[in-house]
Amino acid sequence: MAVATEPTPPPIQARSTEQSAILGHGGPPPWLRKLGRITLSVVAIGTLIYLFVPIVVVVVYSFNKPLGKYNYVWHQFSLDAWTDPFKYPELKDALILSLKVAVVVTLISVVLGTLIAMAMVKYRFKAKGVVGTLLVLPLTMPEVVMGFSLLTWFVALNWDRGFTTVVIAQVMFSISYVATTVRARIRGFEWRLEEAGLDLGAKPWRVFRLITFPLILPGILAAALLTFALSLDDFIITYLNSGIDQTFPIEIWTLKKSRIPPQINVFATTILLVSVAFALLGVYIGFRRSKKLGQLNP
Numbered sequence: 465m466a467v468a469t470e471p472t473p474p475p476i477q478a479r480s481t482e483q484s485a486i487l488g489h490g491g492p493p494p495w496l497r498k499l500g501r502i503t504l505s506v507v508a509i510g511t512l513i514y515l516f517v518p519i520v521v522v523v524v525y526s527f528n529k530p531l532g533k534y535n536y537v538w539h540q541f542s543l544d545a546w547t548d549p550f551k552y553p554e555l556k557d558a559l560i561l562s563l564k565v566a567v568v569v570t571l572i573s574v575v576l577g578t579l580i581a582m583a584m585v586k587y588r589f590k591a592k593g594v595v596g597t598l599l600v601l602p603l604t605m606p607e608v609v610m611g612f613s614l615l616t617w618f619v620a621l622n623w624d625r626g627f628t629t630v631v632i633a634q635v636m637f638s639i640s641y642v643a644t645t646v647r648a649r650i651r652g653f654e655w656r657l658e659e660a661g662l663d664l665g666a667k668p669w670r671v672f673r674l675i676t677f678p679l680i681l682p683g684i685l686a687a688a689l690l691t692f693a694l695s696l697d698d699f700i701i702t703y704l705n706s707g708i709d710q711t712f713p714i715e716i717w718t719l720k721k722s723r724i725p726p727q728i729n730v731f732a733t734t735i736l737l738v739s740v741a742f743a744l745l746g747v748y749i750g751f752r753r754s755k756k757l758g759q760l761n762p
Contacts, residue, residue: 519736522733522736524538525538525726526545526546526733527541527726528542528545529542530726533723535725545725545726546730549727550727551725552719552727554715555715555719558710558715559712561710562695562696562713564627565630565631565695565702567692568631569695570638570695572635573641573642577639577643577687578643578680580599580643581644581645581646581647582650584596585647585650599639599640599643599644600640601640603640603644610633610636610701611633611704614629614633614701614704625709626706629705630705630711633702633704634694634695634698637694638691638695642687642690642691645686646680646684646687648683653679661674682746682750685746686746689739693739697713699714699717702714716728
């Protein structure tokens with residue numbers, strides 16, 4: 465009685481050679497692949513130069529001593545603007561107001577946006593798709609439309625425009641950025657860790673404080689930094705709802721008609737350095753966390 469046998473597979477070397485021939489057939493020649501790599505590198509370097517040249521100009525012109533009232537043309541290296549950054553009190557007051565607004569907006573937006581993100585990822589409910597769509601709308605809506613709609617609302621309510629209306633207006637779009645950022649961070653979160661903590665007798669708040677919050681903290685910090693930067697930078701929505709209060713971008717817009725002192729560059733450079741320091745701190749914390757996890761799981 466004949467015994468059925470499986471066909472003998474071809475030798476590994478023969479298969480690899482055959483596959484190489486198939487993969488190589490019809491592919492681009494080596495010189496074209498090399499040209500593609502060079503082109504991609506040139507485009508990437510050119511894009512980075514395009515992005516960072518304005519930043520370099522801002523930093524360099526903070527050391528300029530302009531001839532007139534406008535810091536547009538390089539004249540002479542000087543540290544006058546750095547030794548006297550508060551020469552113009554209106555600039556200092558506007559920067560302080562912007563920082564206050566940014567801190568309040570960041571705190572409110574991070575709390576509300578994080579709660580929304582956790583609800584969207586952790587729970588299932590009928591209006592989940594609608595809530596997700598509503599979160600995207602402020603990101604796609606033109607700022608002029610949102611600014612005028614909020615202005616109309618504040619006027620209808622007879623609210624005096626100022627610090628409070630600016631905070632409300634900025635929170636309206638900042639929540640979406642926070643919720644989107646945190647939601648992306650916790651999308652793969654292992655919720656069974658919370659269940660394990662509850663099974664061991666821990667209270668819900670203790671489980672959140674010791675388990676959930678440390679694991680989602682990188683996403684919350686990233687959302688907080690993004691919100692803080694957007695708040696400092698916002699002009700259109702803030703301009704329409706600020707009343708007589710002037711934030712730093714609005715003050716620069718007002719000053720440009722009469723003068724552009726190098727102190728503006730000094731403040732911008734300082735904000736840039738602080739932002740870079742926070743970014744590097746976040747990278748360092750993430751590296752330390754990864755290193756510790758690597759030691760725990762060799």
